[in-house]
Amino acid sequence: MTVTSLTLEPRPIDPSVDHGIQAIVAGASSAETCNTDLAAGPWDFDIRAGYGPGASMGDVIPTGAPRQGGLPQEYRDASEDELHARIAAAKAALGERVVILGHFYQREEVVRHADYVGDSFQLAGFAKQHPEAEAIVFCGVHFMAETADLLSQPEQAVILPNLAAGCSMADMADIDEVEDCWEQLAEIYGDMEAVDEEGLVPVVPVTYMNSSAAIKGFVGRHGGIVCTSSNARTVLEWAYARGRRVLFFPDQHLGRNTAKAMGVPLEQMPMWNPHKPLGGSSQVELEDAKVILWHGFCSVHRRFTVDQIDKARAEHPGVRVIVHPECPMAVVDAADEAGSTDYIRKAIAAADEPTTFAVGTEINLVQRLAAQYPQHEIFCLDPVVCPCSTMYRIHPGYLAWVLEELVAGSVVNRVTVPADVADPARVALERMLAARP
Template sequence: MAVGVPADITTTCDSQLTTEPWHIDRQQGYGPGASTDDVAPPTTPHQGPIPPEYTQASESELDARITAAKATLGDRLKILGHFYQRDEIVKYADFVGDSFMLAQAAKDHPEAEAFVFCGVHFMAETADILSQNHQSVILPNLAAGCSMADMATIDQVEEAWEQLTTVLGTSDDDQAELIPVTYMNSSAAIKAFCGRNGGIVCTSSNAATVLEWAFERGKRVIFFPDQHLGRNTAKAMGMTEEQMPLWRPYLPLGGNTQQQLIDAKVILWNGFCSVHKRFTVAQINKARADFDNVQVIVHPECPAPVVEAADGVGSTEYIRKAIEAGKPGDVFAVGTEINLVNRLQAQHPEMTIFCLDPVVCPCSTMYRIHPAYLAWVLEALVAGQIPNQISVEPTVAADAEVALERMLAARP
């Protein structure tokens, strides 16, 4: 049973997530867990085999090798660990945070020669874009992707843009007809698309600020790939469901009429996070029935009814700060990834902190980062090699950096 979960709430995850991910790295798909039902595109990266000396090593052996390699590399190395990583990885991280915080960490440390990014592919791409040319960014397991990011490909986005600009025409005033906004959870190619077309990247913490920025420059926004973050942010700003049509990339005009698109304020891409879409209002109601003093905090990637039923909504950093501000005896039901929830409970035994979903699993792709892979890449760095380097093509990186710098300037 997960740490801090009430006795009547159980947590079950596929054992393959916690033991030997190398057995599933070359299989099509995202692996067992919350994202199992998502269809991975053929371009999804796969991780090749690593030497048996790593996959067969004990936990203590891996710990000794990682610790020794870190000591040898010293300040030349920075390990970046996402909040959703397993504890066996987080303990080695020099910086722990959400994707925005870790991208900023990469930008702020020009002295490092290499960043080992313990997260997923789009995060490592962003770190490569924002870091300097002499620095390398390494993803310990290339199979650590993101199903949400894969729900919008650059070909689909460019096709949608062509259809939309045909319908909306050209503006005859200072405001553009359409501004593209992409969530951090997207490919470098889509970030570059936004940079080329007057758009911007957003995070879960500055989405409202970014939409305000966009509406100062345009009449409408197309928001991809997460429909829920876009919808929740726009609704909080006063927009109605009718002003937020859903764009389905496999249908003409995204499944909408021309008039719906003309009347739109925010066109939502049909993407989602497989972990956060599992949270429900029924789970919130059960938490309130079980605990009179429960505070429900959820991530804005959750569906709108869940966000509206919660007491608080915000990024992973917001959730962490809200719980740290709690008092002994407080009870928090949290709607986000289980590793962060369990870590918060371990850090705050004076409170009761549990995950809303009784059967939620870790992010199945984030969990591909295992100490065996971390030991492998660190020892390769010691030997002067750079395995699993994430390098964004320079012209793509230049356009993406434009959109990312706008994001960094859009502080709430």
């Protein structure tokens, strides 16, 4: 008798977070979501103030934050298959006149139509590579569309399918509050442009890419620079070659984790809370500071905890834990590795042997990686399905709408940065491009 050995192929994984949430709400899945309203269409929340259901639902949205007008009913009523067909038809009709960019954290139903997928900086670069396109449709959030507008040609239209797709972390660094902070620091340090005997200014402002164009413009005007999560260390080294200390915003965790890895003591990293005099620190603390951290954070990455890592290690011996540096310091310290979104993606792609990965970043990317690399076991550290509130505001219904409007000769939801902000913001971005690791 001959026994035939069967090799079982890994069971396909559905990369769609939306399908999983719909199953949870329908009672067909035992998983848990942070808000069952995520199963509804984002248009249900367009007229409400707030970031919408998801990780940022508890964050306070600034007055005057962009709102999305009504989406025509035909797009609300269309099925998933119909929307996909309409998007594909519009793309074919537009040809090279349009480039669609999709962030790693976007829904699978949107990413499948993107010409390029990447992080915010990569996508801005892709936009810059296509001067022939009349329109750039940026499936991400508002600050990303602003950056694409800064780096693209003046005649190109940058379109954000849903104007309500903002970013709560970017909103935590308000330009008026940042200007006030700078004035208070000048009262301590003196002339902010004066160099000392070593040729250093008192403070160099550094902003994370995840900030408004107004903040990037502020940084450009004051001798500062933009950073990404992948080049934050190089940028801080650039800043320390020019200044005694750094004012880092809006994400405290990226700033703290990066500076700590460079050997900066925690006691030399005071927090600046814009709602307190001197940011809540003493003059002595600010004088001794090497990094002044803005009181901002990413609500997605703040959900990850050391307890989640401990649980993953207990249930999956040998698990490889990788987290994003926007996570709190204790989480980064407890993980095996920390790196940018692109670092996480490349680390998993480079694993030769079947590996169990516990990943601390946005669920849409984690789920997509799990589907893309079925030879590995890949899961999100946070067992509760809770996507980025604002990335999730981009729905294929909005993408179909803006594309069909372009086919009809109409540009809707265009994002533009005024020249007085754009010029210094480009300076800060160009400094970042020149500061390579």
